[in-house]
Amino acid sequence: MDEITGDNIIVLGSTWTDDGCLLRCRAPGQTSHLVPAVGLTFNFRASVDSPRHCLGHHSVAKRSGRYQDCDRPPQAGERSCVACAVADAELAGDLHHAHRRSRDQIDETVIDHLSQANVLYLAAFRDGSMKVGTSTEPRQTKRLIEQGAWLASVVATTSDGFTVRRIEDLVTAKLDVPQSVSIKRKLRGMANPLGNDRLATRLDNLVAQVHEVLRDVVNDSTPNERTVTLQNDRWSFPGSDDPIWAKLLAYPARLDRGNHHIELVEMCGRVAVIRRLNGSRSATPGSVSDQFVVDIGQLFGIELDIGPHTPDELAIQRSLF
Numbered sequence: 001m002d003e004i005t006g007d008n009i010i011v012l013g014s015t016w017t018d019d020g021c022l023l024r025c026r027a028p029g030q031t032s033h034l035v036p037a038v039g040l041t042f043n044f045r046a047s048v049d050s051p052r053h054c055l056g057h058h059s060v061a062k063r064s065g066r067y068q069d070c071d072r073p074p075q076a077g078e079r080s081c082v083a084c085a086v087a088d089a090e091l092a093g094d095l096h097h098a099h100r101r102s103r104d105q106i107d108e109t110v111i112d113h114l115s116q117a118n119v120l121y122l123a124a125f126r127d128g129s130m131k132v133g134t135s136t137e138p139r140q141t142k143r144l145i146e147q148g149a150w151l152a153s154v155v156a157t158t159s160d161g162f163t164v165r166r167i168e169d170l171v172t173a174k175l176d177v178p179q180s181v182s183i184k185r186k187l188r189g190m191a192n193p194l195g196n197d198r199l200a201t202r203l204d205n206l207v208a209q210v211h212e213v214l215r216d217v218v219n220d221s222t223p224n225e226r227t228v229t230l231q232n233d234r235w236s237f238p239g240s241d242d243p244i245w246a247k248l249l250a251y252p253a254r255l256d257r258g259n260h261h262i263e264l265v266e267m268c269g270r271v272a273v274i275r276r277l278n279g280s281r282s283a284t285p286g287s288v289s290d291q292f293v294v295d296i297g298q299l300f301g302i303e304l305d306i307g308p309h310t311p312d313e314l315a316i317q318r319s320l321f
Contacts, residue, residue: 002035002036002039002040002041003040003041003042003043004025004035004040004041004042004044004306005306006027006306007027007305007306007307008027008028008303008304008305008306009025009026009027009044009303009304009306010025010026010027010028010053010301010302010303010304011023011024011025011296011299011300011301011302011304012024012025012026012032012053012055012056012300012301013055013300014037014267014270014296014297015034015146016142016145016146017142019036020036020037020038020267021036021037021038021267022034022035022036022037023035023036023037023040023296024067026069028051028053028303029071031069032056032067032069037264037267037272037296038264038265038266038267039263039264040263040264041261041262041263041264041277042260042261042262042264042304042306043260043261043277043306043307043308043309044259044260044261044304044305044306044307044309045258045259045260045304045305045307045309046255046256046257046258046260046299046302046304046305047257047258048257050256050302050303050304050305051302051303052073052074052079052301052302052303053073053074053301053302053303054070054071054072054073054074054079054080054081054084054301055070055074055079055080055084055300055301056068056069056070056080056084057070057080057084057087057088057091058088058091059087059091059109068084068087070083070084072084074301079300079301091110113136113161114160114161114162115160115161116136116137116138116160116161117136117137117157117158117159117160118134118135118136118137118157118158118159118160118161118163118164119134119135119136119137119140119154119156119157119158119164119231120132120133120134120154120155120156120157120158120164120167120168120171120214121133121134121135121140121143121144121152121153121154121155121235122152122153122155122177122203122206122207122210123144123147123149123151123152123181124149124150124151124152124199124200124202124203125148125149125150125181125185125186125189126150126186126189126190126193126194126199127185127186127188127189127192127193127194128189128194128198128199128202129181129185129186129189130177130178130181130202130203130206131147131177131178131179131180131181132168132171132172132177132178132179132210133147133168133179134161134164134165134168136161137157140154141235144235144237145237145238145268145269146269147181147269148183148186148268148269148270148271149235149237149269150189150193150196150199150236150237150240150268151196151199151200151203151234151235151236151237151240152203152234152235152236153203153207153232153233153234153235154231154232154233154235155207155210155211155214155230155231155232156214156228156229156230156231157228157229157231158227158228158229159227160227163227163228167214167217167228170213170214170217171210171213171214174213175206175209175210175213177206177210183270183271183295183297186269186270186271187250187271187293187294187295188250190245190248190250190268190271190293191248191249191250191293196240207232211230211232214228214230215230218230237268239266239268242266244265244266244273244291245266245268245273248273248291248292248293249290249291249292249293250292250293250294251274251292251293251294251314252292252314252315253312253314254298255294255295255296255298255299256298256299256302258312259309259310259311259312260276260309260311260312261276261277261278261309261311262274262275262276262277263275263277264296265291267296270295270296270297271293271294271295271296272293272294272295272296273291273292273293274291274292274293274294275291275292276290276292276311276314277311278311
């Protein structure tokens with residue numbers, strides 16, 4: 001186990017690479033760096049009075065998704081400063097509404113990003129929720145893992161990001177399929193999952209409905225101008241067969257309040273399987289209690305007081321079924 005040590009640390013976010021989930025962390029006033037999430041241990045204290053820090057922002061310059069650190073304080077009640085919030089809002093607007101705007105209204109770096117081949121996918125989460133989403137072809141696997149999907153199907157490929165967003169909106173309008181699922185639903189599904197077979201059946205049924213909607217788009221185009229190709233490529237979360245994801249309890253406390261000593265065991269999107277460590281920072285695997293699921297995003301932007309804190313007592317209610 002790797003342990004975060006020092007006096008204070010800020011967790012700014014998470015990202016996924018071929019090596020798994022990484023947390024972006026930094027000490028106050030320092031440059032952020034990425035550390036592997038799995039196996040990391042924290043012994044920390046947090047409270048409503050803990051200092052808050054801006055989460056920074058990402059850009060799509062040269063398709064790099066480059067992260068920008070920020071030392072400005074966040075807006076009251078928010079996680080970002082005004083400048084980073086504006087940058088994120090402008091980027092989100094350009095990306096998600098590009099198909100409704102003329103090219104001269106969109107930044108050239110965004111146009112470059114949207115010129116790549118894209119996929120349309122349906123993602124299924126363990127509580128039974130479904131969403132429709134888009135991704136560039138090279139990032140589709142990471143995109144699904146980032147979002148905490150359990151099962152998914154790539155239902156179409158498109159020539160560019162403008163086209164894929166048009167058909168995404170069409171699926172939402174015709175079939176009332178949302179384009180986002182809340183972290184609360186994702187957590188609920190991890191603690192009380194729908195069976196994999198039932199979830200797969202729901203996904204298959206929705207794939208058939210989406211293909212019926214999109215078939216008209218394909219048929220109305222000539223072969224020379226056709227930019228949408230129907231597919232049905234099934235995907236499942238790489239750790240879905242790992243028993244670590246079975247019989248999990250929801251962590252009965254918020255990470256942004258009180259004293260905690262935890263180990264990150266596995267990750268799926270922002271959902272973490274954590275093991276609660278008892279006693280000192282040198283606690284061994286033999287001195288652990290049950291494993292839980294929790295939204296690691298509760299920590300983002302909070303200055304954590306790292307030290308030999310005695311973990312708070314937890315009131316654990318086990319499921320009766």
